[in-house]
Amino acid sequence: MPELPDLTVYIEAMRERILGAILTQVRMHSLFVLRSVEPRIEELEGRSVVGIERIGKRLVIEFDDEYFVVIHLMVAGRLHWREPDKAKPHRHRLANFVFSSAESRTLGVLCLDEAGKKKRASIHVVAGRADLAQHGRDGIEVLACDIDDFVTRMQRDVHTLKRALTDPSILSGIGNAYSDEILWEARLSPFRRTDKLDAAEWQRLFDACREVLTTWSARLVAECGGAWPKKVTAFRPEMAVHGKHREPCPRCGDEVQRIVHADNEANYCARCQTGGKLLADRALSQLLRGDWPRSLDELDAMRERHRGLTDS
Template sequence: MPELPDITVYVERLAAKVGGSMLQRVRVLNPFLLRTAVPSISQAEGRRVVGVERLGKRVVLALDGGLFLVIHLMIAGRLRWFAAGAKPPGRIALATFEFDGGTLVLTEAGSKRRASLHLLANRDALTAMDPGGIDVLSADLAGFQQRLSAENHTLKRALTDPRLFSGIGNAYSDEILHRARLSPVALSHSLSAEQVRALFDAVRAVMTEWTERLRAAAGDWPDKVTAFRPEMAVHGRYGLPCPVCGAPVQRIVYADNETNYCARCQTGGKLLADRALSRLLKASWPRNIDDLE
């Protein structure tokens, strides 16, 4: 799922391409995409884009007259830019937004249709859609600590909770926790003041560095938006060496996601139980990273 760095670059490139331009036509190509009926999507046509914003992991086009188009890409949704008159891709295209200078196309890979489009009537409706997570790049340490300690969850769950922190998902939470040298299953109430500070610094550093990296790589448009990048330290790198200590990156698999971590850097060498695999191996399940070497 595109997270804060990816969404920020989308917003910046969209602002450069369509800011001040008239949205001539909206075509919804999949009936499951549009989640609002009032105002009618046709009411977005003929309006100028007066701003482009990020709302958590959503891209927002602010239109004159007070309307807001809200695009949530979910896991497999992507935004693509085509020259005016170019034919959009077939089966994966969910919607097109036509401007004088080109066409914005919302696509979604795979068979599951999770991406969504809302047209909202005013700023109050947009505010109501905000889960409430704080902007981690503008928050101070006190505000960050208050959110972190609001509930006693694992750090992985806390960082990815949109009610607590805005724009952090599965990929960058792994990178943040590795940078902070903290276990993904450590409880938020168990952290010392020094560990909270380390986590705060890691959040800001990882999100800033990756936003700058993706911004530089995007060129005219970010065509390669993915949660798996070879430059990442641990996310998506199960079995590969940790760039800090060289130990093989480990994982915890659950549902459709997995958490990647370095046992030596983050858990004192302890291997965290993978629910399925540890049950299968039972007594043979290794307890320490050194048992694997």
């Protein structure tokens, strides 16, 4: 699911192309993507774009008279900018928004696509700031808060750090990918509880959040160089640990480990983040039971035994 840095790239790209433009035509190509009834989406035609922003992991296009389009990309939704003759609907197309200049010159088409069979992306049309606020999940913006607000919100309930960082009611715009990078930067275990950190650890975590999100937002915007973002993905070769299972940690050189739960995989460095302790992967630990290695040393010993068996 696109997170704060990815959405920042979309916002910058849309501001360059449609800020001040007029929505001349909107077409829904899926029966399920439009989740609101009133106001009707056709009421947006002829209105000008006056702002583009983000609420959590949702993109918001503001039109005059406080009308808003709220787009939630979910996991597989992506936005594209097309010339009119290249914006024809296909099996992944959910919606087309055609924008023109004040002189009625067509500027391009904002296309919402979603790959895969699970159609989770959504569009809501909202009138008024009060109704728009209901689409937020009340998570605070870590780039706009101070450390006291950050710690207070993170300690509202007792959670693991991984869960707290990715809970949209606690923090805004952080998901599985960048939470891995943040925890690695802060040298903290994803399973540490929010009631167990000392002041120095909270400061490291707060600083890591701001550093990772700011650095990656700037990096992705610079990579696009004004072009439309073509590859919005949670897996990037420059990342330290996310999606890097069994690759070397860029800080200590040990293998990056993983925790698999349902459809998600979290990655961490045991040497840098857990003092060498391996965190239990539910599926493998249940399979191996007493043979599950509890540390990097036990993991190395297990691999040595396995190599000995295969060599004999």
